[in-house]
Amino acid sequence: MLQAREIMTREVITVSPEASVEDLARLLETHRISGVPVVEENGRLVGVVTQSDLIQRSRDLELPPALNILDLHLFLETPSHFKRRLEKMLGDTVRQVMTPNPLTIPPDMPVKDIAVLMDRRKVHTLPVLEGGKLVGIVGKMDLIRALARQPAE
Numbered sequence: 001m002l003q004a005r006e007i008m009t010r011e012v013i014t015v016s017p018e019a020s021v022e023d024l025a026r027l028l029e030t031h032r033i034s035g036v037p038v039v040e041e042n043g044r045l046v047g048v049v050t051q052s053d054l055i056q057r058s059r060d061l062e063l064p065p066a067l068n069i070l071d072l073h074l075f076l077e078t079p080s081h082f083k084r085r086l087e088k089m090l091g092d093t094v095r096q097v098m099t100p101n102p103l104t105i106p107p108d109m110p111v112k113d114i115a116v117l118m119d120r121r122k123v124h125t126l127p128v129l130e131g132g133k134l135v136g137i138v139g140k141m142d143l144i145r146a147l148a149r150q151p152a153e
Contacts (some may be wrong), residue, residue: 004114005107008128008136014039017046017095024053024094035125037096047098048125054097060130087149104129105138111146114138124131 015024015036027036028051035050055102091097104127105114118124119139 001109002127002146002150003107004105004109004111004126005136006140007111007142008107008138009142012037012127012134012135012137013135015094016040016048017093017098021054021092021093024049024097028054034139037111037117037125037127038094039100039134043133045102045104047095047126048101048102048127049094049098050125053099056097068152082107097122101121102108106130107135111150114143118143 013027013031013033013036015027015038016042017038019027024036028034034053035048037045038047038049040046102125103116103117103121103123107128107130109117114126118126124140126138127134128138
């Protein structure tokens, strides 16, 4: 059974949390990739930023849904979640628009488990960590290529 180490991209393109959103957009477009790990100068992985993050940033502001009962307004979104959405929309650095504390996988994770994880958690860019160090990345296309290579069972 194929594992992450066999399908991952080893030459990982990363971005600094202090990079501008414009620089990030150019990086994604130039390399024709959908997302990148966000890595601090010391090599520590602090987030992932994807095309979806940039698209969310471009949307119009939507106020939190609310129930209005007489003079009482019950907001159906926590203030912290609304604040995070607002910061992401107005952010001009990668740190402000990235998804912090990303989901990561080990190099020995089977491809079938990666597919389940991507589907259930709705993520499409998974950094591969070994001993706390970024050693690769598995994206949707890596997974699709691996599935296409596997012989029919």
